[in-house]
Amino acid sequence: MDWLDLLIRVALGLVVISVVMGVCMYSVLAERKVSAWIQGRVGPNRTSLPIIAAIPVVGRFLTRLGIFQPLADGGKFLFKEDVIPAHVNKIYFVLAPIIAFVPALVTISVVPFGQYFDAAGAVKTLILANVDVGLLFIFAFASLGVYALVLSGWASNSKYPFLGGVRASAQLVSYELAMGLAVLPVFIWINGPGASGSLSLVRIVEAQHNWWFVLTQPLSALVFVIALFAETNRLPFDMPESETDLVGGYHTEYSSFKFGFFFVGEYANMTVGACVITLVFFGGWHPLPGFDWIEVAGMTGWAWLATGIPGALIAFATFAAKVVFFLFFFIWVRWTVPRFRYDQVMSIGWRRLLPLAIANLIVCALGIAAIDRFL
Amino acid sequence: MAVGIKVLERKPLTWSERMYLPEIAAGLRRTWRLMWKPKVTIEYPEQRPPIPAGYRGAPTLVMDPNGREKCVSCQLCEFVCPPKAIRITPGEIPADSPHAHVEKAPQEFEIDMLRCIYCGLCQEVCPEEAIWLQTTYSITHTSRADFVHNKKKLYEMGGTLPDEHFKWDKKLAAEKHGNAH
Numbered sequence: 001m002d003w004l005d006l007l008i009r010v011a012l013g014l015v016v017i018s019v020v021m022g023v024c025m026y027s028v029l030a031e032r033k034v035s036a037w038i039q040g041r042v043g044p045n046r047t048s049l050p051i052i053a054a055i056p057v058v059g060r061f062l063t064r065l066g067i068f069q070p071l072a073d074g075g076k077f078l079f080k081e082d083v084i085p086a087h088v089n090k091i092y093f094v095l096a097p098i099i100a101f102v103p104a105l106v107t108i109s110v111v112p113f114g115q116y117f118d119a120a121g122a123v124k125t126l127i128l129a130n131v132d133v134g135l136l137f138i139f140a141f142a143s144l145g146v147y148a149l150v151l152s153g154w155a156s157n158s159k160y161p162f163l164g165g166v167r168a169s170a171q172l173v174s175y176e177l178a179m180g181l182a183v184l185p186v187f188i189w190i191n192g193p194g195a196s197g198s199l200s201l202v203r204i205v206e207a208q209h210n211w212w213f214v215l216t217q218p219l220s221a222l223v224f225v226i227a228l229f230a231e232t233n234r235l236p237f238d239m240p241e242s243e244t245d246l247v248g249g250y251h252t253e254y255s256s257f258k259f260g261f262f263f264v265g266e267y268a269n270m271t272v273g274a275c276v277i278t279l280v281f282f283g284g285w286h287p288l289p290g291f292d293w294i295e296v297a298g299m300t301g302w303a304w305l306a307t308g309i310p311g312a313l314i315a316f317a318t319f320a321a322k323v324v325f326f327l328f329f330f331i332w333v334r335w336t337v338p339r340f341r342y343d344q345v346m347s348i349g350w351r352r353l354l355p356l357a358i359a360n361l362i363v364c365a366l367g368i369a370a371i372d373r374f375l
Numbered sequence: 376m377a378v379g380i381k382v383l384e385r386k387p388l389t390w391s392e393r394m395y396l397p398e399i400a401a402g403l404r405r406t407w408r409l410m411w412k413p414k415v416t417i418e419y420p421e422q423r424p425p426i427p428a429g430y431r432g433a434p435t436l437v438m439d440p441n442g443r444e445k446c447v448s449c450q451l452c453e454f455v456c457p458p459k460a461i462r463i464t465p466g467e468i469p470a471d472s473p474h475a476h477v478e479k480a481p482q483e484f485e486i487d488m489l490r491c492i493y494c495g496l497c498q499e500v501c502p503e504e505a506i507w508l509q510t511t512y513s514i515t516h517t518s519r520a521d522f523v524h525n526k527k528k529l530y531e532m533g534g535t536l537p538d539e540h541f542k543w544d545k546k547l548a549a550e551k552h553g554n555a556h
Binding site for chain 1: 399402405410411
């Protein structure tokens with residue numbers, strides 16, 4: 001690998017990180033706006049930049065939409081006093097927000113954003129690192145995120161963060177099982193006899209060029225979505241945070257930029273979660289289920305749409321639209337469903353979701369075996 | 376059983392309700408519809424809420440249409456004021472004034488808006504209809520001293536009461552006809 005190649009890779013990595021950070025910032029805005037709309041309010045609509053706000057219609061529209069609000073929010077986090085209470089364990093206290101933030105950004109590196117044919121007709125994938133263990137890599141790093149919650153809970157040395165940390169460790173461990181079991185049928189399907197084994201996310205999406213897995217294995221998708229809500233600490237599963245009964249849960253003692261790291265880390269996890277659910281169950285960059293649009297385009301003389309830059313743009317736009325929908329779905333659910341009680345969370349995880357995932361795995365495995373044998 | 380009390384029967388949850396997911400879907404449908412409803416927010420500095428009739432805002436002093444201050448500093452409001460927000464320094468009206476027959480007017484009239492509870496007793500008790508509660512509800516100053524509204528400020532806020540009553544002019548006319556009271 002020469003220096004230029006390395007430089008290009010670093011630049012691409014920075015671009016992806018900035019895009020993800022932008023998505024995180026604007027998901028915060030979306031959270032505030034959607035919650036406001038659901039509750040009959042208007043949401044943030046005052047922040048504006050001097051020059052852009054002076055543009056006659058557009059400036060006012062953007063201001064009313066709160067487009068500049070994330071700048072104000074971020075600036076506030078930067079300039080507030082960063083309090084480290086005297087009673088905390090300083091090393092772990094500082095380490096926790098970093099751990100909350102970094103794994104979320106690491107996982108994004110194995111997420112493919114789209115696919116197109118280059119001029120020579122070869123398939124190109126828009127991805128930072130096409131590792132063969134894709135989904136396993138994401139699971140591994142995403143589960144590192146629980147250390148952030150547990151560490152901050154213990155290091156804060158105060159009761160509410162402690163309770164939050166305890167809840168986090170119990171909840172995240174419980175739901176990871178169901179989550180892992182929910183994706184197994186998908187891998188059984190794509191790793192049929194004769195095919196070389198792979199956990200690659202690209203392979204999963206390619207296997208959905210015709211029918212999405214949400215249609216062929218709806219129960220897996222359902223279990224996966226529920227477990228994803230629990231893993232990203234989103235309502236109705238925001239046990240570790242539960243600001244109404246634990247003040248702020250694990251981040252009670254945090255302020256300023258450290259709190260900002262937790263906050264952005266949560267939304268980065270949410271973004272990666274939306275990417276993963278899109279890739280694994282909702283067809284990734286394939287626009288519609290039921291037909292392979294690239295084949296159809298090839299037959300009707302629109303093949304140039306799938307090649308080069310147009311192909312990449314269409315694939316990425318399709319993928320991005322689905323991710324945005326799922327981000328909206330996360331927010332929408334949050335402002336609809338009240339939080340579960342702690343014992344209910346445990347009961348759903350162990351007594352409902354896990355048996356359901358195991359049953360689903362068995363049924364899917366038998367079904368796939370039957371298809372292999374008789375069809 | 377008392378009239379008007381209706382005891383609702385608590386039905387056990389149906390199967391679909393216990394499954395929870397259909398109920399979540401129903402909730403999502405409802406919040407989706409709420410999202411498109413008109414907003415109830417009043418965007419305050421630009422939009423103001425409608426003031427209901429009989430609203431009790433800041434107490435002020437008023438003048439009559441001839442520009443005479445109606446207050447005769449009888450100090451009834453000062454006595455009745457529950458939080459003791461009003462302080463009146465009575466004064467004489469100079470003999471060369473056209474309203475000299477009224478005899479008294481406040482030399483200084485202070486209402487401490489940090490104490491005022493907007494109860495309206497001052498307006499109710501005033502025999503001269505000189506003190507009126509206005510609809511002003513946003514009283515903002517930058518120092519505690521500014522919150523003590525003095526006479527000038529109170530007349531500024533109160534203005535003129537367009538009430539053609541002229542009680543003291545009638546009294547003066549009656550007195551000149553030798554028919555006082």
